[in-house]
Amino acid sequence: MHPRTGLPVVGMVGAGQLARMTHQAAIALGQSLRVLAVDPEDGAALVAADVLVGHHTDLAALRKLAAGSEVVTFDHEHVPPDHLRALVAEGFTVYPGPDALIHAQDKQVMRERLSALGAPVPRWAPVASVEDVVAFAAAGGDRPVVAKATRGGYDGRGVWMISDPSQVRELLDAGTPLIVEERVPLVRELAAVVARSPFGQVAAWPVVETVQRDGINVEVIAPAPGLSEERAIEAQELAIRLAAELDVVGVLAVELFETPDGIVVNELAMRPHNSAHWTIEGSRTSQFEQHLRAVLDYPLGATGLTAPYVVMANLLGGDVTPPRPGATPRTEPADHHHYKPPADMTLDERLHHMFAAEPGVKVHLYGKELRPGRKVGHVTALGDDLDDVRRRARRAVHWLREGRPPMEGQTS
Amino acid sequence: MHPRTGLPVVGMVGAGQLARMTHQAAIALGQSLRVLAVDPEDGAALVAADVLVGHHTDLAALRKLAAGSEVVTFDHEHVPPDHLRALVAEGFTVYPGPDALIHAQDKQVMRERLSALGAPVPRWAPVASVEDVVAFAAAGGDRPVVAKATRGGYDGRGVWMISDPSQVRELLDAGTPLIVEERVPLVRELAAVVARSPFGQVAAWPVVETVQRDGINVEVIAPAPGLSEERAIEAQELAIRLAAELDVVGVLAVELFETPDGIVVNELAMRPHNSAHWTIEGSRTSQFEQHLRAVLDYPLGATGLTAPYVVMANLLGGDVTPPRPGATPRTEPADHHHYKPPADMTLDERLHHMFAAEPGVKVHLYGKELRPGRKVGHVTALGDDLDDVRRRARRAVHWLREGRPPMEGQTS
Numbered sequence: 001m002h003p004r005t006g007l008p009v010v011g012m013v014g015a016g017q018l019a020r021m022t023h024q025a026a027i028a029l030g031q032s033l034r035v036l037a038v039d040p041e042d043g044a045a046l047v048a049a050d051v052l053v054g055h056h057t058d059l060a061a062l063r064k065l066a067a068g069s070e071v072v073t074f075d076h077e078h079v080p081p082d083h084l085r086a087l088v089a090e091g092f093t094v095y096p097g098p099d100a101l102i103h104a105q106d107k108q109v110m111r112e113r114l115s116a117l118g119a120p121v122p123r124w125a126p127v128a129s130v131e132d133v134v135a136f137a138a139a140g141g142d143r144p145v146v147a148k149a150t151r152g153g154y155d156g157r158g159v160w161m162i163s164d165p166s167q168v169r170e171l172l173d174a175g176t177p178l179i180v181e182e183r184v185p186l187v188r189e190l191a192a193v194v195a196r197s198p199f200g201q202v203a204a205w206p207v208v209e210t211v212q213r214d215g216i217n218v219e220v221i222a223p224a225p226g227l228s229e230e231r232a233i234e235a236q237e238l239a240i241r242l243a244a245e246l247d248v249v250g251v252l253a254v255e256l257f258e259t260p261d262g263i264v265v266n267e268l269a270m271r272p273h274n275s276a277h278w279t280i281e282g283s284r285t286s287q288f289e290q291h292l293r294a295v296l297d298y299p300l301g302a303t304g305l306t307a308p309y310v311v312m313a314n315l316l317g318g319d320v321t322p323p324r325p326g327a328t329p330r331t332e333p334a335d336h337h338h339y340k341p342p343a344d345m346t347l348d349e350r351l352h353h354m355f356a357a358e359p360g361v362k363v364h365l366y367g368k369e370l371r372p373g374r375k376v377g378h379v380t381a382l383g384d385d386l387d388d389v390r391r392r393a394r395r396a397v398h399w400l401r402e403g404r405p406p407m408e409g410q411t412s
Numbered sequence: 413m414h415p416r417t418g419l420p421v422v423g424m425v426g427a428g429q430l431a432r433m434t435h436q437a438a439i440a441l442g443q444s445l446r447v448l449a450v451d452p453e454d455g456a457a458l459v460a461a462d463v464l465v466g467h468h469t470d471l472a473a474l475r476k477l478a479a480g481s482e483v484v485t486f487d488h489e490h491v492p493p494d495h496l497r498a499l500v501a502e503g504f505t506v507y508p509g510p511d512a513l514i515h516a517q518d519k520q521v522m523r524e525r526l527s528a529l530g531a532p533v534p535r536w537a538p539v540a541s542v543e544d545v546v547a548f549a550a551a552g553g554d555r556p557v558v559a560k561a562t563r564g565g566y567d568g569r570g571v572w573m574i575s576d577p578s579q580v581r582e583l584l585d586a587g588t589p590l591i592v593e594e595r596v597p598l599v600r601e602l603a604a605v606v607a608r609s610p611f612g613q614v615a616a617w618p619v620v621e622t623v624q625r626d627g628i629n630v631e632v633i634a635p636a637p638g639l640s641e642e643r644a645i646e647a648q649e650l651a652i653r654l655a656a657e658l659d660v661v662g663v664l665a666v667e668l669f670e671t672p673d674g675i676v677v678n679e680l681a682m683r684p685h686n687s688a689h690w691t692i693e694g695s696r697t698s699q700f701e702q703h704l705r706a707v708l709d710y711p712l713g714a715t716g717l718t719a720p721y722v723v724m725a726n727l728l729g730g731d732v733t734p735p736r737p738g739a740t741p742r743t744e745p746a747d748h749h750h751y752k753p754p755a756d757m758t759l760d761e762r763l764h765h766m767f768a769a770e771p772g773v774k775v776h777l778y779g780k781e782l783r784p785g786r787k788v789g790h791v792t793a794l795g796d797d798l799d800d801v802r803r804r805a806r807r808a809v810h811w812l813r814e815g816r817p818p819m820e821g822q823t824s
Contacts, residue, residue, distance in 0.1 A: 002458075030779060352711065362696075
């Protein structure tokens with residue numbers, strides 16, 4: 001407990017935007033967030049009072065974070081599991097615990113566990129050789145196959161579409177541990193996000209649609225438009241069951257593929273997640289507050305929506321041509337590798353224009369420079385008319401990114 | 413501009429709860445809030461990254477705050493006007509400027525200016541002697557008279573009900589500069605809060621009812637129940653006119669008395685104000701974000717409500733017997749001088765109970781210890797049914813303060 005306030009100190013490994021937004025929530029709750037930052041100019045380190053500079057792979061740094069904290073939790077999944085087990089053995093509270101977190105760190109462990117639990121997953125197999133991939137593809141009638149690094153991938157990294165099984169040789173030769181999965185016939189992507197406390201209370205937000213571009217989430221729509229109540233409940237129940245079975249404490253985001261035959265689990269994240277940034281304005285309790293309440297074993301907050309539709313759009317070097325409202329959202333090719341911010345207008349100037357154009361849109365900037373492919377902020381719009389809400393979110397992002405309004409064809 | 417983010421640095425004089433909540437808003441906007449704290453354990457200093465320790469009456473400390481800040485603004489009004497004029501003369505941007513802020517610092521200056529502008533004010537007079545008070549009372553047919561210190565009063569301090577004019581002799585002898593006012597026949601108190609940018613854009617929130625106990629605001633109801641549209645518009649137009657006439661930049665809170673004959677101005681505040689804390693969850697744009705947008709001359713944000721009714725209740729050593737919903741709200745006697753927090757339950761434990769009882773109520777704690785008469789936090793409830801919303805806000809405050817639910821008679 002903080003000596004001055006008598007309220008909890010929470011230690012967070014990592015000081016990116018998730019820690020930054022968690023800090024905002026911690027302030028309201030009277031708590032003190034202590035962050036472990038790799039760089040003193042990390043997004044959260046720029047705004048938090050209690051910053052330790054150190055690496056998440058350094059056990060001594062993790063111990064320093066844990067000492068005096070009621071609980072250690074995470075902005076990312078890149079902490080070595082053995083270090084977390086060491087902290088637990090030393091009596092520190094770590095949520096989510098290492099035996100839960102491993103399912104968000106290792107795709108093979110996750111797939112094995114989900115298969116054992118009978119949770120819906122794509123057909124998959126571990127890979128030790130090119131022959132494994134050949135056999136896997138043949139057994140599936142040569143349907144498209146995806147190779148995934150079991151560790152370290154995110155935002156589309158660590159994922160390869162396999163047109164020729166020999167492609168994996170290079171990856172295996174480089175020592176990349178792999179699994180293969182059948183590429184599912186994708187209708188769209190969804191996310192079911194819940195939070196769970198050590199006591200076992202679980203709270204679920206409405207299931208959302210997540211729109212990806214080049215493997216990066218660019219837009220989240222809450223609730224997922226046109227999702228049947230039956231499928232929404234199925235997704236929520238799945239997330240709640242996984243949270244309990246894996247003994248997750250904190251936020252659990254279950255990324256889902258919706259296929260013509262139903263939902264299958266893509267990935268798990270055990271921390272505040274991009275697919276629930278909309279909850280800051282769009283839900284009675286934000287995922288950041290809920291994560292803090294969960295890891296501290298407070299009763300959880302109400303998760304109702306504050307408007308019929310809430311749309312979050314990521315600000316990144318890549319959102320030039322968002323899918324048109326009304327068009328079927330799906331993964332689309334990205335142009336963000338070619339992105340250059342407008343040379344004649346600073347981000348601050350672009351913010352002026354955005355505010356003038358969209359006085360009702362809320363902005364969240366992460367303290368990072370705008371670079372190709374990098375998430376540097378997001379915006380949230382709310383309202384009754386989904387097309388209008390999406391249009392406002394996209395207009396706002398376009399202004400921030402390009403310094404001009406989108407052309408008509410891009411917004412209507 | 414911050415060298416890392418390219419976005420503004422805002423210097424705020426004072427590091428109390430207003431600065432603490434402004435910091436939360438600054439984080440979202442990508443800004444850096446630098447606070448001038450008297451004590452390194454002030455509420456905002458506990459959670460902000462950029463803290464200068466120094467006194468607001470020390471010009472050198474103010475200069476240090478101003479250097480490298482795009483703008484200097486305020487958590488309170490206690491900065492000597494001459495210091496602010498010095499900063500302006502040295503080229504620093506100060507919003508609100510000293511010539512505006514003086515109207516929130518000196519009640520006589522405020523009353524003179526408002527009278528000159530024809531704004532509705534109680535009958536008042538400057539006081540140099542007991543005879544002035546006698547003459548003032550006689551001219552009003554001996555209606556009740558209030559003496560007010562022209563400077564330094566807040567939360568009921570610096571205000572004296574005068575039953576015998578000789579009472580003021582002691583105050584005058586002590587060197588307290590005074591004015592007297594006729595005590596108006598109070599129906600209730602209201603507040604009209606607006607924000608204004610240097611460009612001259614003004615945004616107004618709905619007029620609210622502020623419920624006081626012993627001169628301290630304990631509850632704010634947005635929008636003010638039963639207020640006619642005509643009177644609401646009159647109050648908003650008055651606030652907008654005063655913001656423009658006084659050249660206010662930032663948030664202006666106009667505290668109003670509603671009397672049987674109409675509204676009169678009680679006081680002015682030129683900073684985020686307790687009467688608009690409800691805007692954090694209850695309005696599309698919070699007063700803290702709006703204040704930052706205003707002092708940086710960004711276009712202002714939308715001020716619509718997020719629910720039909722929003723109720724904010726202050727957590728202070730004194731809110732034991734809030735007025736019952738349905739009863740006519742008015743100033744009531746307080747018991748907070750006798751308040752003792754429950755000895756067998758910590759604030760953290762009380763917070764557990766409150767969260768369990770009221771999962772939809774939002775809490776804001778200021779990093780202060782709970783002491784008699786001190787504002788240490790607030791809660792906000794929202795919904796369609798005003799009685800239910802008030803009841804939930806009061807139950808939450810009661811749990812936090814007393815560590816038990818209110819008795820039936822206290823909540824229904």
